[in-house]
Amino acid sequence: MKLTSKGRYAVMALVDLARFDNINPVSLRDISLRQGISLDFLEQIFSKLRKNEIVQSVRGTQGGYILNKKAKEIKLTNIFDAVDEKVKTVQCKKESKKGCNGKSTKCLTHNLWDELENHINNFFKEKSLEDLVKDNNERRI
Amino acid sequence: MKLTSKGRYAVMALVDLARFDNINPVSLRDISLRQGISLDFLEQIFSKLRKNEIVQSVRGTQGGYILNKKAKEIKLTNIFDAVDEKVKTVQCKKESKKGCNGKSTKCLTHNLWDELENHINNFFKEKSLEDLVKDNNERRI
DNA sequence: ATGATACTTGACTATTTTAGTCAGGTTTAT
């Protein structure tokens, strides 16, 4: 079980952005340089973030991206949802009718994975972008 | 982020085993049939579980596997460790000297992934095989 | 003894996912 780069980079890029946001739009080029993330990959990610109304784009020279909400209101859940980072512990849930093994009953551990998913998602729901920025500023002092 | 089959199957198989354990060794063939898991794959998994002293094997006719400890003492952590199911949120930790992006500093979100890993691992440390068996018996009533 | 049952080991592989790259746009500030 591990996190994918897409999700990790999305969060990193947004933390970077959130730190400069109140001044000017931040260009992906800058984020790419500062965070060491491929520009092309960032574009893919930000395309999704924009569609999910987490950021706004500003075109033209001196353009870039700005947050679409306050950092406090952007939770990790929102970010992961936007870039299709899913916490998926188990297959069983896709098929609505059938049970987990193609059998009619739930698998022995069905409830467990449910609990685990909730446990992880709670963590993501509580944590906001603001928390991360703060955490970072404290470390820099 | 998702769990691999190896980890899931390991837990499923052990719950199955734990339910019959006090009577006789349970053969992989039976587990395979009941849980719909490939016998060959189960053998791979149980080989690891045995090496990690989670189960004992009983050879010969009527042989099979039995738990090596009480179900209460087998935590999910132990099972996942045994089958190499790792919670790995981030690459940064491998390289001891360098930072996360090959830079000298930690990446902006380093602490976050640390916290997340702990959050998940705590869940695994608390949950025992006995809990799962109980949960299952309750559901069957 | 011997056959059946069961465990043991290790190599192999098709499929899927990941982590991007690449190419060719369009839009807008100056």
Next chain:
DNA sequence: ATAAACCTGACTAAAATAGTCAAGTATCAT
């Protein structure tokens, strides 16, 4: 006008996953 910036979608090499396959060895019931 033009450079900086965003936008889109197709493509792909490499790694991980989820097993399969083959060839054993050990033990027990009879």
